[in-house]
Amino acid sequence: MREITVLGLDAVLPGTVLAQDIISSQGKVLLAEGIELTARHIAQLRRWRIPSIEILSTGKKIADRNKFRVVYQHSVRIMNEAFETIRLFKTVPLDLLHELAHSHISSLINTHGIITHLKEIHRHCEYTFKHSVNVAIISGILGKWLGLPDTQLKELILAALMHDLGKAVIPLEILNKPGKLTDEEMAVVRSHSREGYQLLIKSKRISDDIKLGVLHHHERNDGSGYPLGLSDNQINYYAKIIAVVDTYDAMTAERVYRNRLTPFCAAETIEQQMFNKFDPEICLTFLNNVRDYLLYTKVMLSNGQVGEVVYLHGSSGTRPIVKLNDGSFLDLEKHKELSIVDVIGS
Known part of the structure; x- marks a missing residue:
């Protein structure tokens, strides 16, 4: 049974989950039950002169947060196992990754307050595994914001989950080096998108779009990316989405060589680069939603x-x-x- 609390509008904060539809005098649903309220929603409620609303109680929100953490940590362990399999046997455990993408990640992107939950998780160790899970989750959310149909959304999540698989074949002393990389070491790291593609190229179980999403995720619209120096419409659409999310998550994570940057700094970087490096529509959709x-x-x-x-x-x-x-x-x-x-x- 759901725990419901009635709150006056002055006490409602962003992240609160609406427990009952907000209906207009004409019977139209203004805000649907289950939506996570943003600052914009709360401002709309004030304009509509709605004095109080029914929300899911704090206990339910804590339960949701705890459930998220359990599923999230399990997903990171599975991703760790997948990387170890690739590192040892040079083969991709597709069954494991399909299950992770279509079961665990799909359930996480529908968690109320998902962006807030991710902000609360401090990441330093196991960076590569957590980064892969985070990029899959946020790419799935961004795909929903962009209106992708279900089939494409599932493909996007799988491509995002696998975008860094090529790092499994990079020597750990380079991947985890705390200092500045040499030019030769940087070239090895940059080979990960091509290495990931090579691991997947012979598989008939995944589409070409997923494979290209992995290969192209470091390409940039102005041709400055790698490994192929592609530009604009030459770049796979999944890769364009993953590129924005990859940049955001990488900047806001703890790394062995620097502290994490703020979401404001990451958003500013994306804003500065959205008309040359990234796809403007994807960036604007991301920024307009994350800002709340x-x-x-x-x-x-x-x-x-x-x-x-x-x-x-x-x-x-x-x-x-x-x-x-x-x-x-x-x-x-x-x-x-x-x-x-x-x-x-x-």
């Missing part, structure tokens, strides 16, 4: 001050208005000398 998860996050600024993000400018909101702990407001669009250096809560 950045509102009301607690952040630390480069001058040491702490506050809460209360307003996002533009499509990405990379330089928002922050309400500082002393009650004053700081617009980062007007203070270019300052930046967000850490997200410390939500």
Whole structure:
């Protein structure tokens, strides 16, 4: 049985899950039961003068979060096993990866508050395995935002899950090197997209689009990517989606050679590159949706001050208005000398 709580609108925060449809006076469904409310939804509710709503209780949200963590950690273990199989036997365990993509990952992308849950998981060790799972999850979410039909969505998730399989054949001393790579070592790392494609090329169980998604995920629209230097329409569509998500997740993860960057920094990079490196439509769809998860996050600024993000400018909101702990407001669009250096809560 579901646990339902009635909340006044002033107490509703982003991430709250709606327990009952919001119906207009004409009988139209304005917001559907089960939707995770964003800052935009809450603003709409205020405009509609709705005083209170029914939400799933905190206990249910905690249960959802715990279930997510269990399935997520199991998915990472399966991905670890898949990489070990490839490293030892030079063969891809397709049955294992199909099950992971179509069962575990598909269930995770439908978890309420999925982006928030991912933000709460600090990743340092097992980077490659967790990165593969994260890219599959977020690519699936982005595919849904883009309106991909179910068949293509499943293919996208599998391609994203396998996008870094080629790293399984790269020597671990290069893959896990904490310092700067030499030019020769960088060339070996860059070979992973081609190596992944070679591992899959003979399989008749997966489509050419999935294989090209793996091969092309480091290609860029302006021709500056690798391994083939393709541009624009030459690049596989799945690969274009994976490229955006891969960049976002890689930047926001802990690495052996640097601390994680903030989602604001990652979003700003994608915004800066969306008209030359990436597909603009994919970037705008990603940024317009991810921005809702950045509102009301607690952040630390480069001058040491702490506050809460209360307003996002533009499509990405990379330089928002922050309400500082002393009650004053700081617009980062007007203070270019300052930046967000850490997200410390939500």
